[in-house]
Amino acid sequence: MxxxxxxxxxxxxxxxxxxxxxxxxxxxxxxxxxxxxxxxxxxxxxxxxxxxxxxSVTVDQDEFLKLLGSVASTDSLVVHIVDLFDFQGSLISGLQRFVGNNPVLLVVNKIDLLPPVTNWNRLRNWVQKQAREEGLKVADVVLCSARRNIGFDRVVEAVTAYRGDRDVYVVGATNVGKSTLINRLISDYSDLKRELTVSRYPGTTLDAVHIPLDDGKNIIDTPGIVYEWRMSEIVPRKDLAALLPDKPLKPLTYQLNDKQSLFIGGLARFDFVEGERQSFTFYLAGSLNVHRTKLERADELYADHKGAMLSPPSLEDLASMPPWTRHRLRIPPNAQSDIFISGLGWIQTNGKQGATVDVHAPRGIKVMLRESLL
Incomplete structure (x- = not known):
């Protein structure tokens, strides 16, 4: 040995x-x-x-926080990569206290999932506002798609502009596209002939990887932090492909009367509890099925069809997932809001009269109202 x-x-x-x-x-x-x-x-x-x-290999998160805590004592550019599809779920909470005075470049990945007619200036302003509300000060925001090679020239330009002669720390939650982006940075900044492991499975990067640059500095790829408030962290691994979209989202709009419910597979339930007839637009992975029923029949439908018609997950896998908990949300009149379910997508509200809704999701999953993304 x-x-x-x-x-x-x-x-x-x-x-x-x-x-x-x-x-x-x-x-x-x-x-x-x-x-x-x-x-x-x-x-x-x-x-x-x-x-x-x-x-099933995992890494102790205390070690991750220790590693992240050391960044403040360095002179570095911090590139924080977030997943636009799961923005509030993938933003690192409290990042500001870890990075000290180092500049933060916020790279928003997976913009290819949005419609081509998206107002990108408005989206960029939305990202900046959301980051401020989370207490994160950013030097710049760059929108890109690593998978489709969209906007990556702008990422390289921004890294060049803010790096100077610093090292570059790349941080992010699991499954946001860090390794894919770093592979592309390697091709621009280094002659290193290797690629990091790229996978759709969370937790691929297990330890800090120092990638030497041609000027003697390094790109440091840190392990992805696991946030259990993301649906993608708690579903069985075989169901991840159903949750994580790899094609542009096709919005599903439903005209609903109050006292109607919609199931998102067997992963979550949306109840329109009270309000005037109005539409709700779902932004989800295309492989997920949505089933409509009356609110009074929703419990019975779930009991009879969970793990079969209402899937994923399978009935066998339900036992390994937390039980559902209810989140009551009150949508003000004339509000442009999204009902955000971390790791699963969001529901855009379109009513002028306001509404009361319930979201049932596995215990611990982040569910919140936010300003509308689109």
Whole structure:
């Protein structure tokens, strides 16, 4: 078996975890014959890259916070990547106290999910306002899509403008597209011939990865922080593809009378409790089914059809998820509001008379009213 000291321990070229050949059940396992290679990839990253197969390896979040806390003592540019589809769910709470006086560049990924007719200036202003409300001071906001290579030239320009001769720390929640963006930064700033592991599964980057730049500085990719208030963190992994859209969202508009309910698969329920007849527009992944019923029949429908017609999740997987809890929201008259369900999407309200609605979602999932995104 290969043993190394902490000072010279080799690390995975994909996720940055220290490599070891002693136990296949521990993070960072590689066969002993591979551990000395110049570019070695752990078994977990190999499986993700070649078979799209996630493992159950997790990382202690105290270590993540310790790592994030060290950023304040450096002279760095902090690039915070957020997921536009899950903006309030993927913004790092309290980031300002961790970064000190270092400038923060807010990169908003996955804009390809929005309609082409979106007013991008209005969207950028919306992002700036939401960030301010969360107490985050940002030097700039950049909108992009790493997947579609939209706006990435602007990301590179902004990093160049604000970096100077600093290192670049890249931070974000799990599954916001950090590794995809960093791969693109590598191609512009470094001749390093490797790619980070990119996966749709949360928690792919297990440790800080230092990527040397041509000017002697580094891009530091930090592990994604896990927020359990996001639906994408608590659903069974096989259902993630149903939640995470990979195509532009097709809004679903429903004209509802009060006392009607809509189920979003078996993941959440929306009740129009009180108000004049009005429309509600759902922005969800296209693979999720929405079922309408009368409020008085909603409990019975769920009891009879959860895990089957009302899925995901399956009936078997329901046991591993938290029970639903109810959130009552009162929408003021003439308000342009979204009902945001973290990791699942949002519901745009369109009524001028106001409304009272209930959202039933797994306990702990963030549900809130916000200013309308679109």
């Amino acid at each position: 290969t043993r190394t000291t902490e000072a010279n321990v080799p690390r995975c070229a994909g996720c940055g975890i220290p490599l070891q050949s002693e136990s296949q059940t521990r993070p960072g396992y590689v066969p002993e014959s591979s551990i000395g290679k110049e570019v070695a990839v752990c078994q977990r990253c190999f499986r993700i890259k070649n078979y799209n197969e996630a493992s």
